[in-house]
Amino acid sequence: MGLAEPQKLRAIKRKVVLYFFFANNTRLFNSFMEEVIEKTGTFVDESKIPLNRVVGVVTAILMVAGNIIGTGVFKKVVPMAQTGLSEFFILLAWLVAGLIVLLGAFTFAGLSKATTESGGTYEYFRLAFGDLLAFLEGWGLFVIIGSGSVAAIAFIFAQSVNTMITIPNLFPQWENLTIFHSVQPFASSGIKLFAVITIFLLTYFNYRGIRNSALLSNVITSAKILGILFLILIGLIAAVPASSSSLATISNPVQSVTPSLTIFLGAMLSAFWAYDGFTNVTAIAGEIKNPTRNIPIAVITAVSLVIILYVAVNFAFMRVMPVQELAALGENKIAAAEVTQRITGSKGAYFISLLIMLSSFGALNIIILFYSRVYYRMAQEKVFFRGAAKVHPRFRTPYNALWYSMIWSCLLTLSGTYDILTNMVIFTGFAFYMLAAVALFILKRKKIINESVPGFPWAPTLFIVFTAIFLIGILLSYSRQSLTGTGLLLTGIPVYYYFKIKNRKGKLR
Secondary structure, three states, X not given: OOOHHHHHHHHHHHHHHHHHHOOOOHHHHHHHHHHHHHHHOOOOOHHHXXXXXXXXXXXXXXXXXXXHOOOHHHHOHHHHHOOOOOHHHHHHHHHHHHHHHHHHHHHHHHHOOOOOOOOOHHHHHHHHHOHHHHHHHHHHHHHHHHHHHHHHHHHHHHHHHHHHOOOOOOOHHHOOOOEOOOEOOOOOHHHHHHHHHHHHHHHHHHHOOHHHHHHHHHHHHHHHHHHHHHHHHHHHHOOOOOXXXXXXXXXXXXXXXXXXXXXXXXXXXXXXXXXXXXXXXXXXXXXXXXXXXXXXXXXXXXXXXXXXXXXHHHHHHHHHOOHHHHHHOOOOOOHHHHHHHHHHOHHHHHHHHHHHHHHHHHHHHHHHHHHHHHHHHHHHOOOOOHHHHOOOOOOOOOHHHHHHHHHHHHHHHHHOOHHHHHHHOHHHHHHHHHHHHHHHHHHHHOOOOOOOOOOOOHXXXXXXXXXXXXXXXXXXXXXXXXXXXXXHHHOHHHHHHXXXXXXXXXXXX
């Protein structure tokens, strides 16, 4: 390097201050990074590169809505009808569950004012409760909840493709091979492989920049909403009254009086699965413009929109098929497909298959984006693999966090154990929701949140009460699964100390 080189390097270093300050100018930043690497050969510490704050409020709203609207809305009315509830109480269950979720939306709107960092619930727990509990939440997300969701939704997407284009079973001779009495790696091998390829392609798509995944989310979520509006429209306009002969064959009685609280809570639990996912947008706070303002708007607006859509579409379903007929549908039947087929014929099943395919594909794209940011933030706090804290100098994405998530999700997909694992952590999932509401009170008391919070304190208080009721109900109904899941999560404690020690020594990559 010549004598003039140090002066040139100092000039470039001065530029870095300006470019990091104007970090939203991706084009300028990227050209700078290329200049540094090309002209000086200087090593760039990728763990110091900031994420790209490019997501606006409209995109954030569509991301929340797209994350919530999965496949549950198309089929959950069947198990709800099988409880014997009347149409009124089924709609009430959808509405009450939605209002409770809206309380949660107000709670997370308040929590989003605590920080502009990525990480979502992990970051809120870290600020409120300390590193260990925050790690358990994030580790549970990586090992089971988040990766299991990626695997499950990818499998549903592959199944929906299979209904339209047959995916060959690659290893039929090993179909029934079982490992450890629960792992069946070759069952539905063709569908699993298709799901794995989908996870890989969407991970790569997300790796190339958040603008890509945000644009895809906008297009698919808009299509999903239009599809649901179409279902509502045909249900209200072209309702087909049930014949008395069809009703005569159905033995499941409908309750004409007020149902028991247990039955009603069971129906609400079905509705809750269809509303899940409203909290995840907080994980990308580091990439949202003005997150303390836009995240509350996005979460509350999206949840309110979804409540209206869900109540309306279920009303439309029951206009076409009475509750007794819905209750008589088999376990593998999709209510939306049966309703649409009754009105439009064979084309209806094709339309619903396409809609479910879109819904699962869109939700998969969004959760791959969201969950990787939690692992990225954990790595920044030195409680995860250090490489996950790196940000790509050109695409400005936490690329290693995306790859780590992809690898584990693909392994869960191939093993077929994701349903077993995620069922075991239903209890802890609700516990984390309740703790998030408690965290809001702590952060207000610590004055980490000084701004006024909409709905505080009644929204988080009511949210704590309702989630506590469900925690008790889940614990009583699924005691063994709940305790096993909690124990499984607690095994993360030694992992936490392992990461702390190794990262402190700088040995864990």
